[in-house]
Amino acid sequence: MRFNSHVDAVVDSAVRLVNAVTPGEDGGRPAPAPTGEERRAAVVAAVRYPGYEPTPSLREVSALCDEVVQARAVFEALDVGDEDRAAEVVNAMLRRTEAHPELDRRPDGGWSIHFHGPDTTFARGWAAGIAAGLAMAVGGDLGSRLGVCDAPACDRVWVDRSRNTHRRFCSTRCQNRVKAAAHRRRTATRT
Numbered sequence: 001m002r003f004n005s006h007v008d009a010v011v012d013s014a015v016r017l018v019n020a021v022t023p024g025e026d027g028g029r030p031a032p033a034p035t036g037e038e039r040r041a042a043v044v045a046a047v048r049y050p051g052y053e054p055t056p057s058l059r060e061v062s063a064l065c066d067e068v069v070q071a072r073a074v075f076e077a078l079d080v081g082d083e084d085r086a087a088e089v090v091n092a093m094l095r096r097t098e099a100h101p102e103l104d105r106r107p108d109g110g111w112s113i114h115f116h117g118p119d120t121t122f123a124r125g126w127a128a129g130i131a132a133g134l135a136m137a138v139g140g141d142l143g144s145r146l147g148v149c150d151a152p153a154c155d156r157v158w159v160d161r162s163r164n165t166h167r168r169f170c171s172t173r174c175q176n177r178v179k180a181a182a183h184r185r186r187t188a189t190r191t
Contacts, residue, residue: 006114009049010133011146011159013126016046017068018075019170024155027173031156039065047126056122063123067093067130074134075157079148086138093131097124101132151178 017173019026020042023033040061044054056064070093077085093099098118105110115132117124137143145160147167151174160167169175 006129007133007136008110010129011137011180013047014071014130014133015157015159017043017064018072020046021068022072022123025153026156027151027171028153028177054122059122060123064126067097067123067127071130071134072157074138075146075148078138078143078146081116083138083143086134086143090131090135090138093127094135097128097131099128099132099135108171149174151175152181166185 024031043061074086074091099115104114107111115129117128149156149170150168154174157172158170
């Protein structure tokens with residue numbers, strides 16, 4: 001399922017950012033939050049795309065990561081079906097970032113909608129875009145397509161673009177871990 005090109009891009013970036021900079025567990029292993037230069041590198045890797053190689057300051061990275069923590073709260077609320085909480089967090093993000101839509105010209109000459117903050121700083125721009133992208137997902141009744149991995153010892157987030165909306169895992173690795181564990185349990189009960 002696709003939202004629209006800009007919403008897809010910012011929601012995908014939100015997933016990468018949440019998974020890269022928030023602490024928790026990833027595939028059965030501890031996933032500590034990176035710090036300093038590692039944190040900056042993780043943020044840059046999560047948001048870069050062809051032709052865009054940002055060079056944010058540590059202060060900008062820290063400011064964006066504060067909003068990424070809130071984005072995680074949105075995914076967690078949606079994962080347990082608490083759309084009211086998700087909307088509350090998104091609305092607070094929208095107010096803080098002062099997100100507003102603008103039409104920007106695409107390289108092919110057409111127009112696409114983008115969300116900007118009141119200034120063009122790295123942190124404010126990305127935070128506004130993420131807040132607006134999450135708002136479009138929740139407000140467009142697509143919040144059920146955002147969630148947290150169901151695998152044991154994993155809390156990485158995902159976006160489901162499948163037709164059947166049955167995604168439960170952040171990755172094939174976690175899906176395979178769960179399937180292998182279920183297989184081991186079934187075969188152990190047969191012996």
